[in-house]
Amino acid sequence: MSALTPALAEIVEEFTEVPEADRLELLLDFSRELPxxxxRLAEHPELFEQVVECQSPLFLIVEVDADRVVNLFFSAPPEAPTTRGFASVLAAGLDGCPAAEILAVPEDMPALLGLSRALSPLRMRGMTAMLARIKRQVSEQLAA
Known part of the structure; x- marks a missing residue:
């Protein structure tokens, strides 16, 4: 069954409650909040996986602990606010959640933000690819 984590559902609600014209600004607000x-990770770029579908360089690391709780880490340049915004939305909505909750997030979750008219399909594909990488890494770590 597909479902959003409670934090991600709150973020989607936040985006859908603002007028469509203001959603891009909300995404830029998120970009400034990327942790x-x-x-221990900043000095080891080789540990990160690049999300090549993103128009700007974006790298991520997914860690699943013994309790199956997921921690996410993203690296994106400050001059890439859209990419940073997407990463920040995923960090705020998924970091610290149980692996099973993350695996249940629908693949088309980025479309729920209501940004498809404000952003190109290529940019939207970048966020979808980030989510897919996160889910794949979670699955691989659970299987290991």
Missing amino acids: ELPA
Whole structure:
């Protein structure tokens, strides 16, 4: 069954409650809130997977702990606000959630933000690819 995590549902609601014309600004607000990388990861770019579908360089790491709780880490340049915004939405909506909840998030979740008229299909594909990478890495770590 597909479902949003409680935090992600709240973010989707936040986007759909603002007028369509203001949603891009909300995404830019999120871009400024992308958490910094912890020092243990910042010094090891080789640990990150690049999401090549993103128009700007975006790298991510997914960690699943012994309790099957997922932690997400993203690296995106400050001059890529749309990409950073998408990463920040996913970080705010998925970080710290149980693996099963993340795996249940629908593949088309980015479309629920109501940004498809404000952003190109290529940009929207970038966020969809980020979500797919996160889910794939979670599945791989659970299987290991």
